Amino acid sequence: MAQIHVITGPERHRRWAEDEKRAIVAAAFAPGAVVTQVARRADVCASQIYRWRRDLAAARNGFAEVVVLPDRTAAVEPPATAIEVELADRVRIRIPPTTPPELAAAVVKALTRPVCRSQGEGR
Numbered sequence: 638m639a640q641i642h643v644i645t646g647p648e649r650h651r652r653w654a655e656d657e658k659r660a661i662v663a664a665a666f667a668p669g670a671v672v673t674q675v676a677r678r679a680d681v682c683a684s685q686i687y688r689w690r691r692d693l694a695a696a697r698n699g700f701a702e703v704v705v706l707p708d709r710t711a712a713v714e715p716p717a718t719a720i721e722v723e724l725a726d727r728v729r730i731r732i733p734p735t736t737p738p739e740l741a742a743a744v745v746k747a748l749t750r751p752v753c754r755s756q757g758e759g760r
Contacts, residue, residue, distance in 0.1 A: 658689045666690065724748060 653661075665675040665686045676683040720732040722745060730748065732741045 653689075659693060662686060662690045662693060 661675065661679050661681070664670060665672045672686055673683045676686055679686075719734060720741065722730045722732070724730075728748060730744065732744070
């Protein structure tokens with residue numbers, strides 16, 4: 638015998654705003670989240686969440702949201718006791734005070750050495 642379902646309440650078809658869909662999808666796929674639990678809390682089927690994820694990904698056209706933060710390392714000042722050497726050709730070297738003197742001398746010597754070009758170079 639066939640079954641008949643009688644719906645006595647309002648229709649269950651709901652409209653979700655894009656922001657609501659994004660929030661539910663983000664909650665469902667957050668680290669440690671379980672999709673079925675998020676679906677139960679939102680009163681939707683788990684398959685609906687997977688569908689929204691696919692639709693939202695397709696709508697992005699391959700672009701991802703990027704958040705650019707200021708570079709905190711650029712604001713760090715070098716130590717006040719560092720040695721700074723500026724050469725004539727606008728090369729500036731900052732040598733931290735923890736650098737061994739032999740290494741500092743070798744770096745300065747290498748940068749101030751005249752460049753020798755062989756006859757075959759540049760051809």
